[in-house]
Amino acid sequence: MKIALIGCGSIGRVIARNITGGSVKADLRYVYDMDAKKAAEFARKFRTEYRDFDEILKQELDLVLEAASQEAVRTLIPKALKAGKNVMIMSTGALADEHLLQEIRGLAEKNNLKVYLPSGAIAGLDGIKSARDEIERVTIKTTKPPESLEGAPFFEKHPMDLKEIKKPTVIYEGTAEEAVKLFPSNVNVAASLSLAGIGPKKTRVQIVADPDAKSNVHEITAEGRFGVLKIKAENVPSPDNPKTSYLAALSAVATLKKISEPIQVGT
Template identity: 40%
Template sequence: MPNDLNSTRPQLRVAVAGLGAIGTKVVEALDRGIDGMVLVAVAVRNPAKHRTFIEGLTSKPALLPIEGLADVADMVIECAPSSLLRAIVAPFVRAGKTAMVLSAGALMENEDLIALAKAHGGQIVVPTGALIGLDAVTAAAEGQIHSVRMVTRKPVRGLAGAPYIVANNIDIESITEPLKIFDGTAREAAKGFPANLNVAVALSLAGIGADRTTLQIWADPALTRNVHRVEVAADSASFSMTIENIPSENPKTGRITALSAIAWLRKQRAALRVGT
């Protein structure tokens, strides 16, 4: 009888940084059980705020500062504000470990982390998140992609407080009909909307880069969901795709984002893996 590889391989020790709408769901899934994974630590800015939640878990992870996670875990899942990305990711990839990044937009300001991971045998993982079709884009990029265009439509409140909105004095609350508020590249969008457009950066990383991936952002007061449409022209295929994301407790984040991270974790030790 063949050996069960999962029974002989050590479990991957997982840490989660941040317990917002995404981090909470990921921690709950790990606590319920994912083959080959064990949750060992969580980092949050306000431990007292989350202590009741942690105490309610079946297997209680350690509550540690960010700088202590790499000492106890094999991989970290970054679910924190984008300003903390570097502090979370760098220690793991420098140690040859894995960091899953949900704040993909922040990679545009920290691209040297990719070189750091390569130099030390680490890995940065950007899950599909609130988008679809990244497998197709990744495959098309093995040939030649001519263009990638994305149009995002968001409820007004989901854009409130974005640096681009503030810098351009856009009165979000006064919008009464669909309004195009941005037209540019994925790199420019990552700077102007760091909490909103991680999907655009993930798309650019899968395809032709942040400077050639173009993006429009529309504020639509009639919407209750984030809507993303992507159009790709390549030498292997031309395709388009649309997704409407139901918001989580945080209106800037779709529910499917956390589920995407959980699905990636399940793939790591699965007997059958579907998708690129």
């Protein structure tokens, strides 16, 4: 499997380490990052090649893997699909935008391509997919250390000193559609959950800042005629990016393994 990676950050590094270490049977041919210096260093370290994105798309590739930002999904993923490449998307928050989702779906269908969305920092999407047509309510409560919420657009209209938070505090409650715009680096999980389940308008999100939190905790509750699903993930943050759970990077690695494996386990 010949891969190009967009984003030489914390998720990108875990993916590259697993490919060069041999646990994923793939060839990391090219990397791209808007930070050229970072990309060049990354390419040297993992013995791959840094090139301009348009140049990369001219090459023969099996997969373009985004681990960069929602902006990268909006601007680069449609280009990759138009160039006939399968894609994997980590910044799934971008897909809460119905227009972009339809554009990506249409391009993939037209060109007979796949769009892979790993489970990211949550678990249980197998059960959510199975129960989808029977689900009446889904909520996700995300609890994080306050500093990992810093810089979110939400605080432009609701300024607050996160360092002053002394006990678990509900910062936000609303729909997944709104949450991914107000907390774009924090709640990709809400978008992934919506896509597996009942959509971003109906999926409810609660964000809690907890000064004693040592991990990023995601608690999902889904209810309906099928029964009740309760899923809790207590995630260790990535060592070099506290906003990203380590499990998210591992889910990208697991999806790469799944693509290259003949036997597919799980729904």
